[in-house]
Amino acid sequence: MSTIQVDNPATGEIVGSVPVLGSEQLSVMAARARAAQPGWLELGFKGRGAIMSRAQKWMLDNAERVIQTVISETGKTYEDAQLTDLGYAVMALGFWAKEAPKYLSDERVPSWNNPAVVGRKLIVRYAPHGLVGVIGPWNFPIVNGFGDCIPAMMAGNVVILKPSEVTPLSSLLMLEMLSECGLPADVMQVATGDGSTGAALIAESDCVMFTGSTRTGRAVMKAAAEKLIPCYLELGGKDPMLVCADADIGRAANAAAYWSMNNAGQVCISVERVYVEAPVYDQFVQLVTANIESLRQGAPDGAGSVDVGAVIFPPQLEIVDAHVKDAVAKGARVLTGGHSKVDGGRFYEPTVVVDVDHTMDLMREETFGPVVPIMKIADIEQGVRLANDSPYGLQASVWTKDTAHGEAIARRLEAGAVCVNDVQVNYQALNLPMGGWKSSGIGSRHGAGGIRKYCKTQSLLITSFGFKREIFMFPYARGRTMLLQRFYKFFYGRGKRG
Ligand code: NAD
Numbered sequence: 001m002s003t004i005q006v007d008n009p010a011t012g013e014i015v016g017s018v019p020v021l022g023s024e025q026l027s028v029m030a031a032r033a034r035a036a037q038p039g040w041l042e043l044g045f046k047g048r049g050a051i052m053s054r055a056q057k058w059m060l061d062n063a064e065r066v067i068q069t070v071i072s073e074t075g076k077t078y079e080d081a082q083l084t085d086l087g088y089a090v091m092a093l094g095f096w097a098k099e100a101p102k103y104l105s106d107e108r109v110p111s112w113n114n115p116a117v118v119g120r121k122l123i124v125r126y127a128p129h130g131l132v133g134v135i136g137p138w139n140f141p142i143v144n145g146f147g148d149c150i151p152a153m154m155a156g157n158v159v160i161l162k163p164s165e166v167t168p169l170s171s172l173l174m175l176e177m178l179s180e181c182g183l184p185a186d187v188m189q190v191a192t193g194d195g196s197t198g199a200a201l202i203a204e205s206d207c208v209m210f211t212g213s214t215r216t217g218r219a220v221m222k223a224a225a226e227k228l229i230p231c232y233l234e235l236g237g238k239d240p241m242l243v244c245a246d247a248d249i250g251r252a253a254n255a256a257a258y259w260s261m262n263n264a265g266q267v268c269i270s271v272e273r274v275y276v277e278a279p280v281y282d283q284f285v286q287l288v289t290a291n292i293e294s295l296r297q298g299a300p301d302g303a304g305s306v307d308v309g310a311v312i313f314p315p316q317l318e319i320v321d322a323h324v325k326d327a328v329a330k331g332a333r334v335l336t337g338g339h340s341k342v343d344g345g346r347f348y349e350p351t352v353v354v355d356v357d358h359t360m361d362l363m364r365e366e367t368f369g370p371v372v373p374i375m376k377i378a379d380i381e382q383g384v385r386l387a388n389d390s391p392y393g394l395q396a397s398v399w400t401k402d403t404a405h406g407e408a409i410a411r412r413l414e415a416g417a418v419c420v421n422d423v424q425v426n427y428q429a430l431n432l433p434m435g436g437w438k439s440s441g442i443g444s445r446h447g448a449g450g451i452r453k454y455c456k457t458q459s460l461l462i463t464s465f466g467f468k469r470e471i472f473m474f475p476y477a478r479g480r481t482m483l484l485q486r487f488y489k490f491f492y493g494r495g496k497r498g
Contacts, residue, residue, distance in 0.1 A: 004165050004194065009310035010075025010299035010345040018168045018192035023200040026160070029189050030204035033131050033158040036186040041128060041156040045104070048154055049097035054181035056093035059086065066173065070141060071300055073167045075310030075345060078303045080263045085142040085170065088428070092150050095430040096451065100154035103448045104455065115487040116472075121462040126455035128156035129230065133205030135198045135220065136171070137212045138164035138312050139266040139368075144211040144234065146174040149188055151451040152209065158187050162201045164212075165194045166313050199223060207454060208232070211268075213366075214392075214439045221442070232443035232453055235436055236366040237394030238272045240387035241423065242409065243284060244380055245277040247399035251421070253287035255397075259423040260372035261295060261350055264309045266316070268440075269395040269417070269424050273356075273363050274374045275383040281376040285354060288374065289335045292350045297370075299345055308370055311346045320348045320369030327353055327362040327373065337371070358389060366392070380409060388414045393437030397423045414438060 006016040021029075040048070059066060063086055070081040107124040111117045132152040136145025141163060149159045163171035171190045178188055191197055195216070202208050202223045210220045211234040224231030243252050260271040276284045295307040311317045321340050328334060337351030351371040356363050362373045377383045387396055396415040400406040406420035416436045417426050426432055435444025443453055471480040 004168070004192070006073050006167070006169055008072050008075055008299075008345075009312050009314075010071075010347075012344045012346075015072045016169050018165075018172075020165075020193040021191045021197050021200070022193070023203065026191060026197070026200040026204050029160055029186075029191060030131060032186040033160060033189060036184055037128075037130060037156075037158045040153070040158060040184060040187045045101040045154070048156070049100065051178065051182050052093045052097035052150065052154065055177055055183075056090055056097070058177050058181055059090050059093065062177070066142070066170075069173050070170050073169045074138070074141065074312045075299065076263055076312070077300045077306050077309045080309060082303075084140055084263065088140075088143045088147055089150075089174075091428065092147050092430060096151045096154040099431070100151070100451060103451045104155060113491070115484075115491050117461065119463075119465060121460075121464065123460040123462070125458040125460060126155070126452060127458050128455055129207040130157060131205050132157045132159045132207045132209060132454055133162065133201040134159055135162045135201065135208065135210045135212065136164055138166035139263060139268070141167035141170035142174065145171055148209045148211070148445060149174075151445075152207075152454045153188060155451055155454040157207070157454055160189045160191050160201055160205070162191045162193065162198045165192070165197075168192045202227070202229075205229060209454075210234070217441070230453065232445075233436075233441045234268070234443075234445065235394075235439065235441045236368075236392060237268045237270075237436065237440050238364070238366055238390050238392040239269055239395045239397070239415070240383075240390070240413075241271045241274045241397045242380065242383045242387060242399065242413075243274065243276040243280065244398070244400035244402075244405070244409075245279040246401050247280065248401060248421070249280050249283055249287065252399040253284050254291065255399075255423050256284075256288050256372060256374075257291035257295075261292065261308050261370050262424075264311060264348070265320075265370040265372075266312055266368050267424070269427065270368070271372060271397070271423055272367060274372060275377045275386055276374060277380060277383070278376055278378060281374075285335070285352070285374055288372065289352045292352050292372070293336045295350045297341075297347055297350060308347075308350050311348050311369060314346060316368055317342070317346050317348060320367055320371060323360075323362040323365065323367045323369075324351060324353065324371060327356055327360040330357075330360050332356045332360060332362070332373070358386065364390065384409060384412050388412075390414075391439045394440035395419075395424075395426075395436075397421075416440065416444065 067081045070085045104126040208231045214235040217233040217235045297308040335352040337349035341347040353373040356373040393414045395417045397419045410418035433444040433447040
């Protein structure tokens with residue numbers, strides 16, 4: 001069996017190695033998972049939730065270990081690992097433990113408004129798919145992987161998690177955590193490996209939850225279509241930020257700097273392009289540039305040591321560099337940054353680019369690095385047009401002191417999530433759906449849909465009254481035409497009489 005070495009992108013140090021599992025191992029794991037599923041379902045929401053709540057406490061008690069594990073394989077800053085990877089999981093464990101019963105308990109729906117079923121008991125029931133295959137990317141090794149396992153398990157499924165080959169260690173720690181917190185064996189398993197392991201996992205799954213690039217997302221959906229299983233995709237983005245002339249420019253500039261540089265820009269909902277109305281453009285650019293010039297970058301050495309971390313995935317460094325070079329070749333100007341820094345670790349300087357337009361890859365394709373391109377626009381109409389001129393539709397933000405106007409603009413943007421005067425914090429609102437439009441995905445995480453997607457619905461119709469014959473049975477069925485017409489008139493015709 002081949003193995004993958006895991007390195008620390010900020011130092012180049014090898015921090016671990018994991019096996020690449022293949023189809024044979026995956027079928028054994030799937031069989032074990034399926035055997036564990038009925039017992040797990042039997043535990044009920046309360047029993048499953050108790051384990052998640054214990055895990056929430058475990059995470060808080062072991063916060064330092066979790067943060068250091070994430071940093072060791074991503075080279076991100078202490079704050080990035082703490083806020084997102086640790087913070088999200090702590091929140092999500094508690095949220096789904098508490099809210100799963102609300103979203104998944106049986107629902108009674110009315111029967112009185114339909115003559116065909118009046119008097120019957122109508123129930124919607126949510127039944128788990130069985131084995132959910134969760135496949136994750138490398139930028140948030142806990143959030144976009146383990147984070148999706150939590151609602152899947154709370155719904156009564158068993159899961160096999162295939163973390164990115166670049167960052168598998170955090171997922172193994174999550175498995176260790178759940179085992180210590182009493183998770184029955186095989187309810188969650190981690191299948192380390194590369195794309196071939198992911199493909200083998202889909203072949204064994206009853207449902208797929210995938211987070212990663214749009215390109216791989218297409219292959220995943222094809223494989224799921226062959227098996228005819230549900231498949232949910234959280235893919236790439238090219239999130240626009242629209243700054244109106246009446247915005248609080250200080251707040252907007254700070255937000256542009258922070259939310260384009262957090263996690264070194266390796267965030268699907270990062271600020272990837274900014275459009276600023278002409279009257280405030282110069283001031284905005286000056287504030288953002290000053291902010292970004294002051295950032296400290298390097299290998300993290302504890303809390304508060306650096307502001308911008310490493311580039312996690314080696315080829316990403318080339319993509320970021322190519323986007324900046326393409327923009328410069330087409331007339332853009334780099335105001336700060338603009339170079340790779342490879343000295344043991346892999347870094348790309350925090351970069352601001354101006355004089356950009358939509359002929360440049362930097363404004364059209366996902367850059368996924370610490371680079372913020374800023375474009376001057378004549379008015380917000382042009383901004384809306386340019387924001388929507390993208391194959392992606394993950395997230396966007398609008399900046400204005402007139403929040404009603406901001407909301408009206410937000411509703412015109414082709415994106416699954418839009419913030420007015422904020423960025424990314426919507427991801428922390430676990431009762432708010434989060435998912436992409438267009439090439440950014442299918443389905444959503446969080447909210448009711450974020451857990452119901454891990455279930456099949458079953459409709460139950462229960463008739464408890466004892467008429468031996470009625471209009472849906474012989475002999476009345478033969479002559480029911482007039483009777484039915486009267487029924488329909490009674491039920492549906494009343495509003496139209498007068
Ligand atoms: P990727 O598509 O290269 O890989 C993602 C995962 O898919 C990895 O675990 C990989 O091993 C696996 N994989 C590769 N080929 C496969 C196949 N044929 N079948 C099954 N699995 C396969 O993505 P990445 O480079 O790891 O992650 C970065 C991308 O993820 C960016 O585009 C980013 O925007 C996106 N992302 C999206 C969200 C979101 O919520 N929308 C969140 C985080 C990251």
